[in-house]
Amino acid sequence: MSSRRSRQSSSGASRITDDQIIQLISKLQHLLPGTRIQRSNKSSASKVLQETCTYVRSLHREVDDLSDRLSQLLSTIDADSPEASIIRSLIM
Amino acid sequence: MNHYVPDFEMDEDYLLSDSSNLRRHKKSTMGDEDIMELLWQNGQVVMQSQNQRSAGNRKSEMMPSTAGREIRSGAMEDETTPCNLFMQEDEMVSWLHYPSDDNNLDMYLHNNDIMYSGLPSSSSGVIPAPSSQPPPPPPVVSVPSPRPPIPPSKRVEEEPNLPKVANFLHFSKPGKGNGNLTGSAPAKSNKASQAVTQSTVVESNDRPVNEPPQSRASLVSGANIGCRGSMSSFYGAGTSSAGREPETYDLSASSSPGTGGSGASASVEPLPQKPPPATEDRKRKGVDTDDTECYSEDVEFEYHEAKKQKRGSASTKRTRAAEVHNLSERRRRDRINEKMKALQELIPRCNKTDKASMLDEAIEYLKSLQMQVQMMSMGYNMVPMMFPGVQRYMPTMAPMGMGMGMDHVGMSRPMVPYPQVLPGPAMPNPAAAAAHLGQRFPVPQFQMAGQVPVMRPTGSPAANPSDPMMTPFPVQNGSQPRVPFADPYQQQYYIGLPQTQMLQPQHKIVCGGWDGAKYAFYVASTTSFTRISCQSPYVQNQTGMPAVTSKPSSSKDVKDPEHHPTSKPPN
Numbered sequence: 184m185s186s187r188r189s190r191q192s193s194s195g196a197s198r199i200t201d202d203q204i205i206q207l208i209s210k211l212q213h214l215l216p217g218t219r220i221q222r223s224n225k226s227s228a229s230k231v232l233q234e235t236c237t238y239v240r241s242l243h244r245e246v247d248d249l250s251d252r253l254s255q256l257l258s259t260i261d262a263d264s265p266e267a268s269i270i271r272s273l274i275m
Numbered sequence: 276m277n278h279y280v281p282d283f284e285m286d287e288d289y290l291l292s293d294s295s296n297l298r299r300h301k302k303s304t305m306g307d308e309d310i311m312e313l314l315w316q317n318g319q320v321v322m323q324s325q326n327q328r329s330a331g332n333r334k335s336e337m338m339p340s341t342a343g344r345e346i347r348s349g350a351m352e353d354e355t356t357p358c359n360l361f362m363q364e365d366e367m368v369s370w371l372h373y374p375s376d377d378n379n380l381d382m383y384l385h386n387n388d389i390m391y392s393g394l395p396s397s398s399s400g401v402i403p404a405p406s407s408q409p410p411p412p413p414p415v416v417s418v419p420s421p422r423p424p425i426p427p428s429k430r431v432e433e434e435p436n437l438p439k440v441a442n443f444l445h446f447s448k449p450g451k452g453n454g455n456l457t458g459s460a461p462a463k464s465n466k467a468s469q470a471v472t473q474s475t476v477v478e479s480n481d482r483p484v485n486e487p488p489q490s491r492a493s494l495v496s497g498a499n500i501g502c503r504g505s506m507s508s509f510y511g512a513g514t515s516s517a518g519r520e521p522e523t524y525d526l527s528a529s530s531s532p533g534t535g536g537s538g539a540s541a542s543v544e545p546l547p548q549k550p551p552p553a554t555e556d557r558k559r560k561g562v563d564t565d566d567t568e569c570y571s572e573d574v575e576f577e578y579h580e581a582k583k584q585k586r587g588s589a590s591t592k593r594t595r596a597a598e599v600h601n602l603s604e605r606r607r608r609d610r611i612n613e614k615m616k617a618l619q620e621l622i623p624r625c626n627k628t629d630k631a632s633m634l635d636e637a638i639e640y641l642k643s644l645q646m647q648v649q650m651m652s653m654g655y656n657m658v659p660m661m662f663p664g665v666q667r668y669m670p671t672m673a674p675m676g677m678g679m680g681m682d683h684v685g686m687s688r689p690m691v692p693y694p695q696v697l698p699g700p701a702m703p704n705p706a707a708a709a710a711h712l713g714q715r716f717p718v719p720q721f722q723m724a725g726q727v728p729v730m731r732p733t734g735s736p737a738a739n740p741s742d743p744m745m746t747p748f749p750v751q752n753g754s755q756p757r758v759p760f761a762d763p764y765q766q767q768y769y770i771g772l773p774q775t776q777m778l779q780p781q782h783k784i785v786c787g788g789w790d791g792a793k794y795a796f797y798v799a800s801t802t803s804f805t806r807i808s809c810q811s812p813y814v815q816n817q818t819g820m821p822a823v824t825s826k827p828s829s830s831k832d833v834k835d836p837e838h839h840p841t842s843k844p845p846n
Contacts, residue, residue: 199631207634214641229607232614235637239621242644249651256658273654 204228211235250274 205228212231215238257270619625619633622640627633 199629203631204634207631207638211634211638211641214638214645229611229614232611232618235641236614236617236621239618239637239641239644242641242648243621245648246644246651249648249655253651253655253658256655260658269654270658273651 208232 208228208231209226212226212234215231215234217234253270253274257267257274260267260270615630615633618637619627622633622636625633625636625640627636
């Protein structure tokens with residue numbers, strides 16, 4: 184896709200520059216866990232995106248897991264206790 | 276996360292409703308094939324299997340003319356499932372419009388073959404179909420055509436009806452396969468179909484680009500190409516997991532209509548990427564990549580041709596190099612686009628279409644997810660320690676807190692978790708997370724009547740690190756929120772402020788922070804816990820309460836609600 188060409192030619196308000204995207208990608212990269220040291224090497228957007236997807240999925244799993252554990256914990260304590268309310272709020 | 280394409284569900288329902296009364300037998304598939312063929316040939320849609328039967332006779336006559344499906348011949352008698360017809364009828368309607376379109380027919384036939392060929396028993400039985408197709412295709416095992424046998428055939432074994440339909444639909448790319456077929460149809464197709472089905476060959480259909488003209492297989496492959504990812508993925512899925520047939524069928528069936536509807540469009544939808552069930556991950560992945568490749572290949576192919584035409588003979592070398600470069604560039608872009616789409620799927624409520632805003636949302640969502648995980652894990656570790664621990668720790672904390680509070684005035688230290696209160700594991704967690712997130716907010720040390728320090732939410736907007744927090748009472752008493760509400764410190768103060776009296780003896784802010792959805796502060800008292808929170812947009816489960824809410828566990832103790840600041844959600 185000749186995104187560059189089309190973008191340049193289009194003078195619409197939403198002119199997304201490549202630099203902008205590069206910056207966003209690098210920001211995203213910084214959020215990802217992993218070696219902080221040589222992050223810049225993996226500047227390939229596709230790799231970063233791939234890792235982001237993987238990371239988000241793992242976070243989802245973690246949230247699910249924690250939710251399960253919290254709900255288990257909830258079942259073990261008195262439902263009216265303050266802790267219960269806290270747990271409930273955490274589980275949302 | 277809902278990766279699954281809703282189309283499938285819709286299609287599925289559609290198909291299922293049609294074929295509600297279908298009985299899926301292998302045999303019937305064969306019969307269905309015949310029946311279906313009949314329909315085509317005659318240009319009439321004979322929905323009833325019975326009709327088919329009668330038509331079958333006709334069909335046999337016609338067979339030779341059409342692509343001749345060996346399976347057909349054999350199966351004709353069987354027709355046990357009119358349902359197939361039904362199912363296909365709708366989808367086939369589009370084809371019906373092209374009765375004279377041999378290609379379509381061929382494709383159709385191929386589809387049938389493929390689908391049915393999957394049935395080992397049926398296929399073998401069908402093979403004989405001597406009347407119509409001259410060459411009794413070998414029982415499938417070998418796939419003469421280079422094209423990978425359509426995995427659906429395998430599936431067909433299990434659920435002939437559905438796959439059939441799916442296949443059929445996939446053949447909505449007459450352009451691709453037809454050319455090859457028209458001439459050859461009968462002999463080759465049979466063989467190819469046979470080979471395809473049977474059995475073992477469940478190769479990804481990802482080699483769409485090079486269709487061997489020789490046989491139906493090509494057609495099938497063409498069809499496969501058309502449906503590409505969906506079919507292969509589905510079929511692959513079907514084969515890989517026996518238990519999943521129904522799903523795969525549904526998927527394929529559903530996808531078929533989609534592809535069918537689109538007609539012979541070379542574009543491959545990104546279907547393959549989404550739907551396959553989890554167990555088919557490996558297959559799916561393979562397929563996905565394959566699909567991607569195929570798709571890009573297809574596109575490249577077309578683009579390449581176009582380019583060549585344009586340039587003519589001028590500087591062919593340069594053009595070729597440029598083309599190659601463009602192709603690779605396009606491939607790279609396609610890959611990136613696919614990943615962006617995948618990411619977009621993961622992000623809930625993301626309706627942005629442009630890259631930059633989508634990336635922005637991804638970044639925000641990732642941050643909020645991290646926070647959520649952090650809060651949940653912290654809470655999970657903290658809750659067991661809650662009450663009893665708090666009381667115990669309070670006294671120790673108080674003096675400590677004071678000291679620490681002083682230190683922290685106006686600085687941007689990394690978050691300091693409760694050194695004494697939190698159990699070991701909990702501490703590193705938030706601390707690590709905080710550090711990881713790069714937040715530099717000091718933990719507000721509330722010393723309100725010995726309150727436990729509150730953890731500064733990392734996601735909160737830049738708080739006013741200085742004065743508000745550190746001086747316990749005076750500040751609290753006197754301070755009106757200096758910072759905008761979004762500031763969690765602010766809220767804390769609020770909480771502390773009016774409640775000072777109330778909180779004094781018993782109420783302590785046990786912890787607080789961003790729990791992924793809201794800023795929450797747990798105020799502990801000897802008898803109750805109250806959670807004060809204000810929502811934020813990103814949490815998945817949140818109910819969407821915009822205002823600060825408090826959930827006092829026991830109303831008598833806490834009068835927090837009145838004191839709640841009307842803070843707006845931080846985001």
